[in-house]
Amino acid sequence: MDDASRTRSHDPREHASLKKRTQASSPVGRPTHASHEHASLExxxxxxxxxxxxxxxxxxxxxxxxxAIASMLRGHALDHIHILVAHNALLVTVAHQGEVMTQVQSIDGHGVDFNKIAAVYRLAKKAHRGRFTPDALRAKVEAIRRTGHIYPRTLAAACAALACGAFAVIFGGGPAAFLVTAVAAFLGCQTRFTLVGMRFNVVLVFSVSSFVATYAALVLSEFLPDRQYAEMAAVLFLVPGVPLIDAFEEFIRGYVTVGLTRAVMGLMMILALSAGMVLALSLKGLW
Amino acid sequence: MFALGATVALKAFFGAVAATGFAVLFNTPRYTLLWCAACGALGMALRTLAMAFGVGVELATLFASVAVSAFSFWPHNRPTLPTHIFSIPGVITMVPGVFAYQAMTGFLRFVQEKDQAIFLAAWHDLLTMLTILMALAFGLVLPSLCLRIQKKTL
Structure with a gap:
């Protein structure tokens, strides 16, 4: 995300030579109006x-x-703000007094982090009211970008395990199904965090994690009368709920292209999840 | 009636547990966890009640997600946070993960066995999953579509 590539409507070499020429002709060497405008837009x-x-x-x-982008730019009295969001890049064009600037920002990976969303939302609201200078805003955005996880990964895995155990009870399982599901989901979730930390591909992470969770649930629930609930619920921490809900919300709001890419990624994750489960079921002779 | 009340209370409690668990997994700020739990309990209780009165799973999901989304406007205004921080963990318990899994395994099984009944069952599961997801997403968006008309900034 660091490598934001910047382009202008004019050729940069032309702009540099123009800047040099105008600065040379300026008696006190002050920056020209155009270069000042360019710097403030940037x-x-x-x-x-x-x-x-x-x-x-x-x-x-x-x-x-x-x-949020429009709110952050609102305080700068721009003539136009145009925003294009693709699945792996953002493109914003702004114009002010004849000067036009476009920036492209690549988006390297997608995940779910509500803490960052909340922080950016609050910052954008404050920026809209004109509370920050551009430099202060830049520093705050960088601080948000570098923010890590609030909860330790083991605690997050334990909470996800409890959530899966709760699903087993909601489906109709008893206390034993709750326990088995929670243990299996914890193992699967830890596998997921380990593989994500090692920067493996998301499809592989989902397949291996669902295999571990399902296999653990099958082994642990061998003597349970209601083992089907444990098998179903142990992998639910992997279901890509946020991308799928976001995708449908984007369809409803009219952003069909981004919605489609998100939905396809969500379906790919479910396919990977199912493949891991099928592999575990086959190994136990249940497929 | 007592049995229904007990079922609703049990599902609401475990709905709250599941919503909180997912909220932690999604790195939701600490001070919002109680609101996420409340959204999860409300969603699960309303869906269970609606289904107990004979409403289909899709309509019951729509009803519950509209209620959760409207409820999430209450905490939204005080700490100035987006409503989705509360409502998504609240409705995540209703995401049709089991239907999604059944659809995908059905298609994989059809590849092996070439049985038309399996193919049709898999399509049925896939369409049910998509309908429930649409109901969830539409329920989440509906209050904001009604309350904020085409805003360009936050």
Whole structure:
């Protein structure tokens, strides 16, 4: 996300030579109006587009991302703000007094991090009221981008395990099914965090984690009368609920292209999850 | 009636547990966890009640997700946070993961066995999953579509 590539409507070499010429002719060597305009546009645009990228990569829905970027740019009295969001890049064009600037920000990975979404949302609200200078805003966005997890990964895995155990009870299982599901889901979740930490591909992470969770659930629930609940619920921490809900919300709001890419990614994750489960069931002779 | 009350209370409690668990997994700020639990309990209780009165799973999900989304406007205004921080963990318990799994395994089984009944069952599961997801997403968006008309900023 660091490598924001910046382009202008004019050729940069031409701009540099023009800047040199005008500065040479200026008796006191002050920056010209155009270069000052360019620098102020860049200062305004960079934190806004980076904040939008953080929000989108953390599972933010596209309409909120667009509105957050627009809010951050609102205090700069721009003539036009145009925002295009693709699945792996953000593109924003702004115009002020004839000067036009476009920035592209790549989005490297998608995940779910509501803490970052909340932080960007609050920052954008404050920026809309004009509370920050561009430099302060940039520093705050960078701080949000570098924020880590609030909860230790083991605690997060334990909470996901409890959630899966609760699902087993909601489906109709008893206390034993709750316990078995929770243990199996904990193992699966720890596998997922380990593989994500090792930067493996998301499809592989989902397959291996669902295999571990299902196999553990099958082994542990061997003597349970209601083992089907444990088998079904142990992998539910992997179901890509946020991308799928976001995808349908984007369809409803009219952002069909981004919605489609999110939905396809969600279905790919479910396919990977099912493949891992099928492998575990085959190994136990149940498929 | 007592049995229904007990079932609703049990599902609401475990709905709250599941919503909190997912909220932690999604790295939701600490001070919002109680609201996420409340959203999870409300969603699961309303869906169970609606289904107990004979409403289909899709409509019951729509009803519950509209209620959760409307409820999440209450905490939204005080700490100034997006409603989705509360409502998504609240409705995540209703995401049709089992239907999704059955659809995918059905298609994989059809590849092996070429049985038309398996193919039709898999399509049925897939369509049920998509309908429930649409109901969930539409329920989440509906209150904001009614309350904020085409805002360009936050």
């Amino acid at each position: 200062k305004a645009l960079t934190p806004a587009i980076r904040a939008g990228a953080v929000m989108f990569a953390s599972g933010g829905e596209i309409d909120k991302v667009r509105r």
